[in-house]
């Protein structure tokens with residue numbers, strides 16, 4: 147048996163073992179072609195099936211309505227930071243953001259290249275420790291943009307904001323896609339890099355309501371138009387075949403587990419294990435996020451001595467974690483502290499091991 151660590155990296159992140167094993171098994175002979183999927187024409191009937199199966203699985207698992215298109219694109223979620231305004235910004239109408247962390251900051255910077263940006267709510271002054279409530283968008287906004295899970299700060303939206311009729315809600319779902327049941331109808335556009343919750347790096351999933359495809363100006367470069375890719379089922383040019391193939395295997399795995407509803411149940415149980423450790427630690431562990439904004443995917447915390455975050459203790463914890471095969475627990479450099487990323491593919495068992503380690507670490511060091 148292959149030895150595996152418990153991988154808490156924030157992305158690229160752990161993948162389900164059965165998915166990796168299946169990929170290994172099929173690696174030299176993809177769908178009976180006696181070629182690797184890496185060598186197969188993207189126009190072959192074998193690849194075509196994988197490609198469309200992957201889209202069908204997204205539609206089925208997320209309950210994507212018929213009037214939404216599913217796109218496989220490249221360039222990461224970061225490319226969508228500008229492709230969104232390229233495709234749906236209406237000149238003269240402001241682009242409205244809720245600013246909840248590093249990723250919304252980057253999305254805001256790109257949107258500013260295209261028009262007026264209004265930040266309607268922000269948690270910046272409080273270290274992005276929460277998701278603002280009761281946010282309001284204006285009726286003449288081009289679109290409203292949110293980041294459903296803030297990977298670095300460890301906060302997550304637990305309600306969807308109201309948007310005035312006709313204003314599409316756009317959501318960067320890179321780090322909590324398919325982690326919980328959502329109503330796709332609430333959104334005009336969803337996008338997510340695959341490498342956190344879905345598959346490997348190299349493909350970005352975009353789900354867009356059909357009517358929004360008509361907004362793009364004609365003189366937009368072909369590759370930058372969502373409509374180009376929608377018309378050709380994301381086979382206009384060579385798609386990232388391996389990343390899509392791996393995503394398909396992951397989607398099948400989610401389906402086998404019992405779909406997104408079951409995934410959500412497991413994710414809630416995982417997150418609860420860690421937040422209970424924090425809440426029962428008498429202040430030894432201090433969560434970064436306010437309780438009602440806590441992320442199910444990225445649990446961020448400091449380790450404290452005399453009530454204050456202690457860098458040395460955190461470094462010791464990360465190092466001792468490594469010895470116990472717990473990898474990737476250091477927080478993002480911009481926030482510090484610790485972060486456990488527990489995406490879909492992280493098992494309940496893995497989180498249980500981390501929990502026991504943290505409880506023990508406290509007993510030894512408090």
Ligand SMILES: *Cc1c(COP(=O)(O)O)cnc(C)c1O
Nearest residue numbers: 222223224249297318320321339
């Ligand atoms: C990781 C991440 C991104 C950046 O994704 P890339 O695929 O690296 O461009 C954007 N938004 C969120 C919320 C993320 O977690």
